[in-house]
Amino acid sequence: xxxxxxxxxxxxxxxxxxxxxxxxxxxxxxxxxxxxxxxxxxxxxxxxxxxxxxxxxxxxxxxxxxxxxxxxxxxxxxxxxxxxxxxxxxxxxxxxxxxxxxxxxxxxxxxxxxxxxxxxxxxxxxxxxxxxxxxxxxxxxxxxxxxxxxxxxxxxxxxxxxxxxxxxxxxxxxxxxxxxxxxxxxxxxxxxxxxxxxxxxxxxxxxxxxxxxxx
Ligand SMILES: [Zn+2]
Numbered sequence: 001x002x003x004x005x006x007x008x009x010x011x012x013x014x015x016x017x018x019x020x021x022x023x024x025x026x027x028x029x030x031x032x033x034x035x036x037x038x039x040x041x042x043x044x045x046x047x048x049x050x051x052x053x054x055x056x057x058x059x060x061x062x063x064x065x066x067x068x069x070x071x072x073x074x075x076x077x078x079x080x081x082x083x084x085x086x087x088x089x090x091x092x093x094x095x096x097x098x099x100x101x102x103x104x105x106x107x108x109x110x111x112x113x114x115x116x117x118x119x120x121x122x123x124x125x126x127x128x129x130x131x132x133x134x135x136x137x138x139x140x141x142x143x144x145x146x147x148x149x150x151x152x153x154x155x156x157x158x159x160x161x162x163x164x165x166x167x168x169x170x171x172x173x174x175x176x177x178x179x180x181x182x183x184x185x186x187x188x189x190x191x192x193x194x195x196x197x198x199x200x201x202x203x204x205x206x207x208x209x210x211x212x213x214x215x
Contacts (some may be wrong), residue, residue: 066095
């Protein structure tokens, strides 16, 4: 709550900084949750609709992960336009590729399952580079360490989510026992929501940091 108020007041006190990267993340998170809900609501309709909807589910998660990069990258490197543009272009291209991979029917065959999981995992893991770069540039500022703490936690949630998805834990250990509740796809969604919520708090910290200190 304190962060929310600081974010409302800070721009009035000093010069406001752009909000679009934070809103891009919120948009990505909302699209992801909407796509997931629609998928799981409608996929029981028919085999054909389930086939289309499941792809939308993964596209939503890819959009969430890609837009999750926007606030940390933009606010960490807003005074270093070269790196800011480099990281933002990289994650945008990787995100579009992963969304295409999730949506195109060609890639839905089982042999692409590992590649799809690797794309998701790679997108998450590539976040390590801008975070380490940020720590090198701003190691003496407490905000850099504080936001990194949130990012590590978020990375853990997303990483475990990808691992659960790829390995199909726990139903592989006890087939049939998790058909209704507790199977890998559900755990995957819970972990994605936990990651997005952690990231929202990191985003508020970034806004406060830049609103109060500028570059
Ligand atoms: Zn799902």
